[in-house]
Amino acid sequence: xxxxxxxPATLSVSPGERATLSCRASxxxxxxxxxxxxxxxQAPRLLIYGASTRxxxxxxxxxxxxxxxxxxxxxxxxxxEDFAVYYCQRYNDWTxxxxxxxxxxxx
Amino acid sequence: EVQLVQSGAEVRKPGESLKISxxxxxxxxxxYWIAWVRxxxxxxxxxxxxxxxxxxxxxxxxxxxxxxxxxxxxxxxxTYLQWSSxxxxxxxxxxxxxxxxxxxxxxxxxxxxxxx
Numbered sequence: 184x185x186x187x188x189x190x191p192a193t194l195s196v197s198p199g200e201r202a203t204l205s206c207r208a209s210x211x212x213x214x215x216x217x218x219x220x221x222x223x224x225q226a227p228r229l230l231i232y233g234a235s236t237r238x239x240x241x242x243x244x245x246x247x248x249x250x251x252x253x254x255x256x257x258x259x260x261x262x263x264e265d266f267a268v269y270y271c272q273r274y275n276d277w278t279x280x281x282x283x284x285x286x287x288x289x290x
Numbered sequence: 291e292v293q294l295v296q297s298g299a300e301v302r303k304p305g306e307s308l309k310i311s312x313x314x315x316x317x318x319x320x321x322y323w324i325a326w327v328r329x330x331x332x333x334x335x336x337x338x339x340x341x342x343x344x345x346x347x348x349x350x351x352x353x354x355x356x357x358x359x360x361x362x363x364x365x366x367x368x369t370y371l372q373w374s375s376x377x378x379x380x381x382x383x384x385x386x387x388x389x390x391x392x393x394x395x396x397x398x399x400x401x402x403x404x405x406x
Contacts, residue, residue, distance in 0.1 A: 184352065217392035219335075226385055226399055227327075227335065232392030239394075270335055274392070277349040279325070281335040 185210045187271055189282035195290040202258040204285045206271035211251045215275035218247055218256045221284075222267045230269075231256065261287070292316040294324075294386050294397035301403045302376050309372035310400045312386030319367040320344035323389040326360055326371050329399075330382045340389065341369055376404045 231247035339350040387393035
């Protein structure tokens with residue numbers, strides 16, 4: 184089974200700064216990777232699919248890149264509403280998995 | 291409006307059975323896979339399995355195969371997640387989500403508490 188490893192586990196960032204989150208796959212998943220944001224008490228929200236395509240309504244400060252085994256989610260200028268947990272997820276075969284998450288917290 | 295509405299919170303005892311639901315509306319229900327995702331208290335997201343309501347083709351995560359059953363009734367645009375014998379370790383929030391490009395529409399979640 185392909186494992187997704189996210190780093191760092193926790194990222195401390197000041198509002199207005201750039202945040203870079205990493206997701207590494209143990210085998211290639213091509214571009215079949217999505218990113219989600221989850222706030223406490225809420226369902227996750229799709230941010231990015233196909234590794235780099237923003238979902239409907241997602242602000243341009245969120246961007247995704249990568250393919251194969253290395254992926255990055257970048258938040259160009261953190262807003263207060265962006266402090267949350269972020270998950271990557273692969274969907275390249277029929278055993279889809281999530282990474283363990285990165286918590287973005289206020290520095 | 292495209293939405294998935296899940297059934298309400300449940301409290302059960304170990305060994306009891308349970309079936310929770312997820313009703314889709316506002317879109318062609320039989321054209322999209324529906325996934326189920328577990329989130330244990332304070333933990334991350336775990337993909338459990340997925341079903342295609344048009345023909346009930348179902349795939350399970352190896353971690354959940356044999357532990358739960360995913361089903362669908364396309365006539366009422368509803369998918370289900372069921373347990374035949376609950377354990378305390380099944381205590382969690384369970385989400386259903388539509389797979390469009392990624393999991394693009396999520397239900398609000400159903401809390402399942404298993405306690406003696």
